[in-house]
Amino acid sequence: MNSNASERDEKKDHDRNGVDHPSANHASNQAPAKRRLESTEVAVPTSSPKKKRMKQKSASINILQTTQPLPLKEVREFILACLQPSAQHPGWAHFTNRAKIKHVALLYVHGLTESMLQDPPYINEIFKEKYNTHVAGNKKSVLRDPFFDLIQCPMTKSAKRRQMAALKAKTLSPKDLILDHSQLIAYSYPIHSYHQADSELPEGWMETPIDKSKMVEDPTRIISLDCEMCVTTKGRSLTRVALVDRDGKLLLDELVKPDVPIIDYVTQYSGITEEMLKDVTTTHEEVQHMVMKLLDENTMLLGHSLDNDLQALRIRHPFIIDTAVTFPHPSGPPLKASLKWLTNKWLSKDIQSASSGHHPVEDAQACLDLVEKKLRQGPSFGIFQSDMDSILDHLSDASQPKTGAILCSKNTMTSKNQSHANQDDSYFITADDDELAHQVCAKIKQKDLIVARFRSLEETLFQQPPKHEMEMAIQRFHDYVQKIYDEAPTGTVVVVANGGGNRRKYNRQVQGVL
DSSP states (O other): OOOOBOOOOTTSTTOOEEEEEOOOOOBOOOOOOOOOSOEEEEEEOOOOOGGGTTTOOOEEEEEEOOSSOEEHHHHHHHHHHHHOTTSOOOTTEEEESGGGOOEEEEEEETTOOGGGGSSSOHHHHHOOOOOOEEBOOOTTSOOOOTHHHHHEEEOOHHHHHHHHHHHTOSOOOGGGGSOOHHHHHHTTOOOOTTTOTTOOOOTTOEEOOOOGGGOOSSOOEEEEEEEEEEEETTEEEEEEEEEEETTOOEEEEEEOOOSSOEEEOOHHHHOOOHHHHTTOOOOHHHHHHHHHTTOOTTEEEEESSHHHHHHHHTEEOSOEEEHHHHSOOTTOTTOOOOHHHHHHHHHOOOOSOOTTOOOHHHHHHHHHHHHHHHHHHOTTTTOOOOOEEEHHHHHHTSSSOOOEEEEEEOOTTTOOSOOEEOTTSSEEEESSHHHHHHHHHHHTTTOSEEEEEEOHHHHHHHTOOOHHHHHHHHHHHHHHHHHHHHHSOTTEEEEEEOOSSSHHHHHHHHHHHO
16 A cells, blocks of 8 residues: 655645555565655645735645555554644654644545556646555455554543443343444445435335334334345345244244346355245245234344345334344454354354255344343443444544544445435445545535545456456546545645555455465
8 A cells, every 4th residue: 555645836725735545565564664764745735814824834744755664553643643733643744733734535445556546647646655554464364454444543541431331231121232323324224214204115115114102112022034045137136034033933934936037046155945946936025024014113123234134125124133233343343243153152052054055044043042142141241342443433532522424335236326324424325436526525524534435446446357447447536536636625634545455366365275
């Protein structure tokens, strides 16, 4: 991963400072050596009334060139230092009039390499100096997504105290595990009209009718759901649905016949075979009605990464418990532990061990067993104590609080074109990169920090397309950077980062060796 710094004429209305981090070509565990060679000073001008112009000075950042790759945590420290005058800054960045820096835009695209920035030359014209970074790893382990090293930072003392207080709570009820509106958005759940009154129900979808007058204060009814899918000529389609209640009673186990030809039964995962579906006549709509009859305003729907199941069912329900969220990954969100791993870790049981594929009833029961044990043992059960916090929480918890937002475009290969935002507008999912660039331009004027993850170049790269398609994807990303750079307000630091080169290719190679 490289990083650049740019300098533009201070007389222009929209001068910005940019630090670019385009490509990481290897993983390393080396500790950075002393890296000072020479320095580049970058101005971050600010506008002021004419009569005071001579007295006010612009911000500038003196960035030292390096001989060793920078750890990603230092890039994160640089971002925080831009917005917090009292914060510790990395040794390669020295600030003058730091308080004049008003905004930071971090633009992240996985897989970007330095060679992609050569033609067209726009980004190179902005960012003159380049800096390599490295991500932690070794020859026997896969690399986690470096994006999370940029958006997570060590907890403050006050945040740790809040975490400890929450974990010491003596009692836990099922409703405490229900995902709130912002979590539903963050994890790409279909949003029920209970949470968003103006949410239109797409064609072919159903949602649970909610009678608020019948809602109880402390609901206890939990139904666990698991679905299996196959690949059809129109993508993934539902082929089996299972629901189990808290007493272990099987409420539904139904095979479903897709209305389009199946091209891959994915038997090793789904457990579905051609023979199983041979005489099945149950349609998607019929199984939707079967599920809806079991749900009401006092039912909590439980599952593992249940967003995928609800998308497959095309059903919306407002009260969701997700074991992938309730039992976090050891490395923290948004990574998710598998249900098989959670069951082995916290219940000392093995599931999904059959070579014939998963069984939805077994998976649904495993989710119930996990949740029941957590309800008995309390909030700390199933939680790895983490010293890391969201960069947004870190900024809001500072002595001089700052605002921020994390924006991501959807993975267009698996997601529908819908946009979502949580209630305080700190997390926003856009339908595509075009909308993402537009949102960055709008929100950078409202927030102190904007973190934006672009997806289209990443997806194109990993599909290994023809050369002309790759060139078009690179050009689009150049256009996004130019748009954001040109429209960002005065006093904005722009950072472009990629994190780790082609991480998927590296991980495939590692997994092939292990």
